Amino acid sequence: MKEKFSTKITIFPCFCLHGILQRRSATFQKSQNMKNIFLFAAWLFICPVLYAQPQPINLEAVLTLGGAQNLTIEEYRHRQALAAAGLARAREWWLPDLSAGISTHQLNGAALNGNGKFYLGIEQRSLWAGVQAEARWDFADGIFKTNAAKRRAEAMQFFSKAERNKALLETIETYYDFLAAQLSWQAWQQLAAQADSIARQVEVQVQAGLRYESEGFLAKANLSHLKVEALNSRAAFGKATAALVRLLDLGPGTALVSTDTLLEIVKLETGNWGIEAAPPISQFPISNFTTAHEPRPEMQGMNLNLQALQAERKTTTTGLLLPELQVNAYASRFGGLFGEVRPVDAAAFPNPDVLYPTEALNVSLVWRIPLGRLAYAGELKQYDARIGIQQVQIKQQQAQINEEIIVAREQLLAAKEQMDVAKQGSELAGEALRQSMQRQELGTVRPFEILQAQEVFIKTRLDYVRAVAAHNKAQYGLWVAMGGDL
Template identity: 30%
Template sequence: MNKQTIIVILLLLIQPIIMAQTDSSSLLINIDSVINISKAHSHLIKKYSQDLNKTRAGLIQAKEWYFPTIYAGAMLHQLHGASMNADGKFYTDVDRKNTWAGIGANLEWDPGKSSIMVAAIKKRLKSDEYSFRAFTNELILNNIEVYLKYKKQLAVVKSVISINNVSEKIVKQILIQVKAGKRYKSDLLMAKTNHRHFSIMLVNAEKELKNLEHDLSLGLNIDDGQKLLLEDTLLREINELVNLDALAYKNRPELKSRIETISSLQKEKLTQSLGLFIPALRLNAYQSVFGDIDTDLYNTNELNTALLWRFSLSDIFSRGKLKSYNAGIKGQIDQLNYLDDKYRSELLKHYNAWVSSKSSTSISREALGFAQESMDQTIARQALRTAKPFEVYQAQEYLLRAQMDYFQSVYENNLSYYFLKLSLGNSF
């Protein structure tokens, strides 16, 4: 085996490693991966998820109200000196000692308040779950917006690069014509100025693209050193048929969360009415050995039960707690009514934006076609020296402006679609 063959084999072995390192330093993204990565990696979603777990743990804790407290152990009692008996007489020179060892349980059931609070916390948990869904939707929508801005800006950069390259070619053409005495030097200076203008525009466009890349990396919680690769770099129009259901906004998790919050408060309010009439049961029982440790220990067991109604007189006369619950419920209902009006208005607004975006995209696409054709003809005339330099510059400006209008229209078309999707009560 010669040296050349060995080198080829080594290169073949190393290539997969190099490819793996390249792949690990880049991330291929599309709209679906933006949604999935947001759900899986966002610090804010993880934090909110832990808050939700805390509420779940609170529900588990509330359901533990019927569990007794168990105790086990031993006690040693010694007394030397004076002691008082039950009728108040004192005895002196008392020398007493005893030992107790056993196991017991204390139980206090308050089914009125405890069962009501369990039902209230269940409603509160449901409210928090809807709030978590609403928060996740909002965060993902923000990341989608940044992703679409990044995609639009990438298209802008490509367009400016293309215009800048054309501008550079025009400078070279005019330079040849000036040297041949067929153009004035002022024409060349104007061409160079125009070229520098597009060069500055390119620098600014690339800076904005880099900033958006950092924003997207932050939103997706990925390393800034990991290069983002778009699965599809083209801005594509969304032409799905969306039917407007004027009541669909009522499925929004924000509204459902508020409804469950009101229901939770209404459940808690029962502790100030029904809960006051249900007695609490108290029970204490133990099994032990008791006596003098030096002589005899006797088996001893005891059971104590009580049925109690406990309430404050304020719960009957001033009723401050009840008034507080009523005020809280009324405030939540007012907030629900406001949100209902707000989200109904947002649905109509986002639907109008969606319809308008399709019209503006169609118009801007047509304008872009006109501008591109005008640019092609002007460049052809420039080569034949039948077009003046300012005509070329104007054609470039019109083309770039038409491209910007089209990119903005498609961006708004995409963004309004996702806003409308959430306004119709859907979730990511």
């Protein structure tokens, strides 16, 4: 994955707007010096308390932790291991079963002879000790089902990759929401602190008879509004933190703080689907979407599952022509249980032993003819139905991927326009704030007007922050939609 970073947008962390927010009218400058020092010291004390022992984090750390600790990714690692174990088990079909042990036989009474007559008063005592090998090679099931298991194991690798991309994409989007919420909270806190300072100034002027009492009420009401905005931002930041903690599988109650003080515009290489100079998606010919889904791991995994079904289907067609080979062999010591054997031809074996070496080998080659399968073809029809379902699901997945590409690209186009509009608005608000502060130095503007200009400036900057965050999320979304890996 290649990344290109363009224009950097500096977002105000604690005190980065200090030079703008702390200017005062020349007539109040002397009386406000001690207040400014007090506010600065208070912020130095409050900020560490608000972020009590937080865990610093950035996008690189999020991707590292997300890839290692995300529970969805961990689940699919186990699913992939399960599929690999299934393939290993399927490959066991050609190996025989070995056994070793001892077997005894004792019979007292009657025994049936092969000619239908009975032997009476029989006493049989025998001992068998040895090793045995049994093998049953069903070439149809062994070959075709092993091939199917191999396809499924490969498919699970692609599905695991797809789920990893989805999980990391969700983590990236949550991180950008978390970062935007953190910057928003810090900005509203700064503005509320500035509003508190101005409200105190206005209150002093009201008591001195320099301003109307209504102006003091208005300043206090505005301070309450900004405090509410700061509290709302804090709640949004807490919610975003909890979501990020869940995705990273961190301990409950873990405090996080982003170390990213720059919100960069991300640009990922997406080939012909890049955003630069691209027409609206509605103007693209349909033919552009016929192959756009192919790089997606979901499509590769589903196609492999289709191949697995087609391989298993051959057990009901070509597999009927393949035989089954059965082999049974053993080598043992066989003889009497508590004494010497009694040979049938005692004259030929005048000195019998207790145990004698014995070997046997049985081989059979069998062609099975399943009449039920030939007459009704039920199993074959089942495979045909499963293959048909899989083909429909592949088409559904293809349509869904095309939709994801369209949506991601349209979101990227919209976010790019939002950034342009928000940047223009931020520049205008910044110029308005600069001019208001110049008039403040001349004593021709009220402090409350400065606060309003600062509020508008911060709002436009936050609009820009949200637009950049939306752009970056859409850029990563398009990257994944086009089959890129995270």
